[in-house]
Amino acid sequence: MSDAPVFSVTELNQCADGLLRDGLGLVRVEGEVSNLRQYASGHQYFSLKDENASVSCVLFRGRSRQAARFADGDAVQIQGRAGIYGARGQFQLIVEALQPAGEGRLLAAFQRLKEKLAAEGLFDAERKQPLPAWTHRLGVITSTQGDVRHDIERTLARRFPLLLPVTLYPTAVQGAQAAGQIVAALEQAAAEGRVDVLILARGGGSLEDLQAFNEESVARAIAACPIPVVSGVGHETDTTIADFVADLRASTPTAAAEAVSPDAATLRHQLARARERLSGLLGQRVARHQQTLTALHTRLERRHPRQMLERDAQRLDDQRERLQRAWSRLEERARVRLQHARLRLAGASPGTRLASARMRLDHLRQRLVRVRPDHDILQRREALARLQRQLQTATHQALVARQRQLDATARQLRSLGPEAVLERGYAILQTTEGEVLRAADQTASGERVHARLARGRLDLEVTATHGDN
Template sequence: MTNTLPPTTTEREIFSVSQLNRQARQLLETHLPLLWVEGELSNVSTPSSGHWYFTLKDEQAQVRCCMFRNRNMLVRFKPQQGQHVLLRARVSLYEGRGDYQIIAEHMEEAGSGALQRAFDELKHKLSQEGLFNEAHKKALPPLPKHIGVITSPTGAAIRDVLSVLERRFPGIPVTVIPVAVQGKESAPQIVKAIDLANRCGLFDVLLLTRGGGSMEDLWSFNEEIVARAIFNSELPIVSGVGHEVDFTIADFVADLRAPTPSAAAELLVPDGDDWLDKFIGFEVLLEEAMLRRLQQWQKHLHNLRQRLRHPRERLEQQAQRLDNLELRLKNHIHKLLANYKNQLIQLRLRQQAHHPQIRLTQLSERIKNAQTRLHTAQYRLIDRKKQALGESVRMLNTLSPLSTLERGYALVTDTQTRKVITDSDQVIPGSEISTRLAHGELICRVEEVRNAN
């Protein structure tokens, strides 16, 4: 039997605990991407530092979590024990204890249940305040003079609405008030648009609309500020949000709810062909009334002729006068009819001149110009930031303590407290200290302390 000697110390790679934990942390942070984790909160701690510490668990496992103050300030709710949440986080390791943990970057309540609860709570609150009562609903004008449409100028909803309005009654002017219809900025923009429409004095009815989507996509129309802006509007508002199965708080507060954007446009304006048929009917009635009146005059003339046979000359003059009146009356009738026809032609020309496509072309050109200016401003800002970054890097290199270490100096710290040692009175014989060099670090034990005196 032969004996095998163990390898010498020089053949082994020996880690300190700090080195092991550091390498483990780097391995976790570099090999696991930013990910989403869902679970239940427990052991929630919110110390005075503003950071949040808690445990995320499910039925079979748990993990320690940390959410720093600069990130948790963006969370809209206060975390509670047992609350089910969804985290966007990165995996890390706390070197001081060797504990595996995750660092949360974003937190939200898990599932659509949170949104539904918020919807039901706001609906109940506004209903109790009377915002849904029929007594507060304003009547729509039978023939709007100017329609304001609050929606996204690039969505499918505005195309459907404009198509229906043009088909049903192209003579009514329509102005699109552009807003974002989803996202954090959407609700404030809708409130500002409603206020602007009420103050400008152009409109006599408003349409608030967007296409369908998930509950999250339609959430701007469930915001309390939007509901109160609709309720406080002096102009009647029609809500046409989403599909037939979609209901929002805005639908309950609005003066009229339509199941779709197209249906809302149908409800806003009458059918132009029906109105044109009515005008044609009025023209026929007018002609018939004038003909009856003419016949009455002719009959009356005949009676006068029968009654006034003498003197003949005067009767002939009166007959001639009546014939002239008849001709003038006919000419007047024809002129009146011609004027009505000219008015109809002028109305049709004005309708064509105010076609929405002209306005859309102008708005498209303005958007292109704004995009060009935005790109130019972005490039200038990037150049300025690059110059500032270069200056900061040069200054950092000048002031870096690493430059001092390169000249032979060392940085000495206590291995336990990690505090910098600047005086020999801070250590005692037998203490363990760490000496940081320009390249590498020395772990030393103090044999003797010599005071500067």
């Protein structure tokens, strides 16, 4: 024997485990889950398989938060480290993260597009447009279904009851048509030029649900839009390519509405402060005039000649009249500003808002009368029928091709099997214990052997043995 070092079984398994962990490092593997078992300890054991092989996997309880829910038959992508389970010498993967297989591809595509657009400068702060100090008309690009539109409207009504005008550009926010509709809405808003800020919004969802906002066409349309765009996609933890390109990224649709609308409470506070400053300025002006009057009175008392007294008295009357006129003008200006503020606040009353809402409702009813969706629905039904027929034809052709491939494989398998060899006149010799004879020296004269033919079996007795020569 060689002078190679001698390992115990434990040492050998530990050495192999170390080589696998250090040599392979962190790996990512895709496959189908099978034989899922979960123990009271919280650990989960399963096999990950493909068409040709399988590997044992373990997901410890401490790593469960980094793993999506999964079950037998699910296609998943795992990230983990390869190793040896020492007690049985079994190769296994220790899972550190798990996600559906499709999300891995989406994440990779997301990262590639992010790096590409960043290299082109689409995320640079220098190219982003500032929002206007005061939004006069707001545009919203979102779906007419769901709560996002209503959340934005409620937020605007809460923050600015004077009814900020809103133009809705309805689009799909999920599915194959969503990206194209979003691009069309951005281009339409830019061509019309009716709004000075756009909100691009939808609710939260999975990476696949938000895929429309990770499309390159949407990102480039946002970058090319001459109107400032505020993105409010998903929840605070959701990040899309649209968020990086937008002129302002809001964590939620509600936050986006707050970012573009003035706050009525803040405006009231600013108005109150302006009123206080005006009152203070008027008080200071009156105090200065009083000081002037006092000084004039003092100088008058110091001068006894009658003419000087009368002249000073006349000058004093003139100053008093000018002061009164100035005071009246300041008081009138303050009254006008206060009346204007009251009128603006009165415009935010429920009656005014209700009348405006009724006008909008009448306008929408008129638009609904002009738009007839019957023809569009008929066209969509015909297109759906064509797609169904195409799907049935393609499915039938695929099944026929697969059946032909299966028949050819079966014929090839039968031609290579032992039965085909026996049909050509060959036989398989076996000892009485069932061992297959491949050489004459495996038996001796006088022993009994069995000969297996294509049909039936012969019991034979060896009379003599001969070598290859």
